[in-house]
């Protein structure tokens with residue numbers, strides 16, 4: 001009865017904060033009103049916000065875990081992060097980590113593409129205390145590409161972001177959450193000290209610092225869904241390694257990639 005529950009660390013993974021379709025769908029766009037309500041809940045519950053690098057120090061045993069930890073992360077670097085999300089983060093005194101696609105920063109989108117943050121917006125986010133991490137150079141599935149391309153995506157993106165921001169970039173998030181032993185080794189060799197996957201599971205102090213588990217927040221997750229995650233009931237605890245079906249899915253994607261030699265687009269999960 002009195003067993004201490006294992007400490008859970010919800011790492012929330014948002015994409016767009018707005019009512020625009022991104023990647024052709026509204027599924028990953030959380031409305032600004034809902035986002036406000038969700039962050040108000042974090043405040044109300046007196047959660048301690050951490051950046052991913054701060055949490056990585058905990059996973060390495062270099063820092064203690066604060067009480068009631070929570071992490072807010074954003075993938076893909078949409079401009080609404082500065083326009084809509086930042087004022088809400090400020091209002092509730094919360095920090096976050098933003099993973100941006102290096103080659104898209106400040107570049108005008110193609111006619112059917114999505115817009116990106118520009119360098120001034122990234123600096124504004126950073127000035128407030130949002131950690132900026134790399135979400136690769138061009139958002140490809142890294143476990144399906146050649147070694148030289150992998151270097152560009154992992155090391156090249158870091159260089160672009162560090163040059164543009166004038167600061168060190170030490171955290172990485174795998175596009176689509178896809179990674180393999182070779183990808184994780186390349187991320188470590190490039191000098192990153194942490195990396196986020198997805199897993200749709202709750203992180204905990206024994207989690208893998210190069211595959212930190214996150215939960216995708218969808219348009220209909222709602223404040224009740226966030227409350228369940230804070231209670232540690234909305235998702236399972238992260239497990240070590242990969243499920244067999246994850247390996248099978250990678251084998252299928254690799255085979256398809258060899259046949260089509262095209263970057264995956266349709267049917268990809270977010271992140």
Ligand SMILES: [Zn+2]
Pocket residue numbers: 075076135139175176270271
């Ligand atoms: Zn992404």
